[in-house]
Amino acid sequence: MRLRPDLGQLAVTGPTATGCTAEATAPRTAPCTSRSSFACAITPGARAYTARRTTEGLSMPEIIRCQKRYHVRVVFTKLTT
DSSP: OOOOHHHHHHHHHSOOTTSOOHHHHSOOOOSOSSSSHHHHTOOHHHHHHHHHHHHTTOOHHHHHHHHHHHHHHHHHHHHHO
16 A cells, blocks of 8 residues: 555654654754763763772662762752852
């Protein structure tokens, strides 16, 4: 069965079930060549922290969780003082 060209185009760019177009639901990527956007923001201090915590036996998700908690504490302290 062949689709008509106009119907095929609608399937690609038309609204989805939620009402969003394909462009709106496309994932937004950072202008970075690495595999993840998190790797773009790693500073030398964060690399050292990650290396130290890895040798302590923590997994990468645990290390990221600890770093997020640290940054939230810093931002909260700045906002409340």
